[in-house]
Amino acid sequence: MRWYIAIGAVLIVALMPAFVMAHGMMEDDDEHPYANDSMNPTLNETYMNNTYGMGMGPAMGMGHDDEDDHDKNVTEKRHEMRERWKERMEKIKEYRERMKERMEHVREVKEEHRMKYMEEKERYEKMKHRGLEDPEVFNTAKGFVVNGVGFAIAHLDELENRVIAMNLSDNTTAELLGDIEAIKENLYGWEQVFNNSTTPQEFRDNVLAFREEWSLLRVKINAVTSKVVALKFLEVVEKAENRTQIIEDKIAKLEELGANTGEVEKAYQEYLDALSEAKDSMNxxxxxxxxxxxxxxxxxxxxxxxxxxxxYHEAIGKFRDSMMELRDVFKEYAESVRELRQNSTALNESS
Structure with a gap:
């Protein structure tokens, strides 16, 4: 893999989770990122054969028995690595299956609440002219309000699952789950209040009180969701900071080849500035x-x-633009590197 392709891959992989999160809270993949085709058993075996089967033969003068022992040790190590890999993959698959089942259940519950809410609301709209004193109207009104609260709780349950699946730090995960749980407890309280309303007037008073508080709760739910996205993107920025040495090494290699690196160094500095600004803005x-x-x-x-x-949008925009600019500059330099290498090869052949 050429160095400029490697850099592009690193940067794109680093940014991908943040962009996905920003546009949909990370849609579930069918496979775990560690379980793709590039890591199947056949290729793993090829990798281990290349690692242990090339450049590691017996030293000169080694006896036949030593050769057998060496080959046996290599075979055993290869087998151990394969077994450890299989165990790891099984654990990952089991975890993914549990999370998918849990998420599917939460989505089903959420959809049930939504459907019941819509059905009860539609029924209420048709009969509300009869007044809440009518027992059927009263029970229908309670039904659509209670299911509306249940739908909000199910949405928070879904958000909880996504937070758990995001592999954030333990402290960050605990903080987010605490934020979500506080809102859920408030909603559970209102759900009980509505269920316990026994008279039309009591129900009216409770609905009015909840309506005022619901405006605030909706903002809080939105803020928690935004916090989840921002924390994930902040993690991406910090990982990108830790990978800047890769880019610096490639710039150094360009200099060794005699390339003028002024433009790429400028783009790289702008990228570093964008990382710093993005981190500050995200915090x-x-x-x-x-x-x-x-x-x-x-x-x-x-x-x-x-x-x-x-x-948040300002930070992600700057980060994305600087990353794209850096990528484009490296693409231009890739052509220069090829020309330098071709010229160098031609000079060597002529001499």
Whole structure:
């Protein structure tokens, strides 16, 4: 694999989770990233054959028995690696299956609540002219309100599963689950209040009280969802920071070949600046999301959520643009490198 292809792959892989998250909270893949075709048993065996079967033959003067022992050790190591790989793959597959089953169940429950909510609401709209004093109207009204709350809770259950599947740090995961659980407990309380409403007037009063609080809860749910996305992207930025040495090594190789690296160094510096700015903006966005989650005032929470989202989109935009520019510059230099190598080969052949 050429060096410029490797860099492009590293950068694209580093960014992919953040872009996916930003456009859909990471759609489930059919396979685990460690279980793709590039890591199947046949290729693993080829890799191990190349590793242990080439360049590692017996030293000069080694006896026949030593050769047999060496080959036996290599075979045993190869077998051990294959077994460990199989065990790891089985654990990954089991985990993925459990998560998929859990997610499917949560989605089914969410859809059930949504369907019941829509059905009960439609029925209520047709009979509400009869008034809540009518027992059928009263029970229908309670049904669509309770299922509406249940739908919101199921949405948070789904978000919890996604957080668990994201492989964030333990502290970050615990923090996010705590944020989600606090909102769920509030909704569970309202669900019980509506179920326990025994008179039309009591039900009206509870609905009015919930309607005022629901505006704030919707903002908090949005803020938690945004926080999940921002934390994942922040993790991507930090991983990209840790991989900058790869790019610096490639620039050094360009210099060794005699290439003028001024343009690529400029693009690389802009990339580093974008990483730093993205990280700062994302941390500020997270502060705003936390402020929205912890606020008891709708206007304040809405303002904090809006400012956090603006910072988030600004950060991801700068990061994406700088990454694309760096990629384009390296593509141009790839052609220069090929020409330099061809010229070098031609000079060697002529001499």
């Amino acid at each position: 500020l966005a997270l502060q705003h999301f936390d402020n929205a989650i912890n606020s008891d005032n709708y206007e304040t929470a809405f303002k904090e959520l809006k400012e956090g989202k603006e910072l």
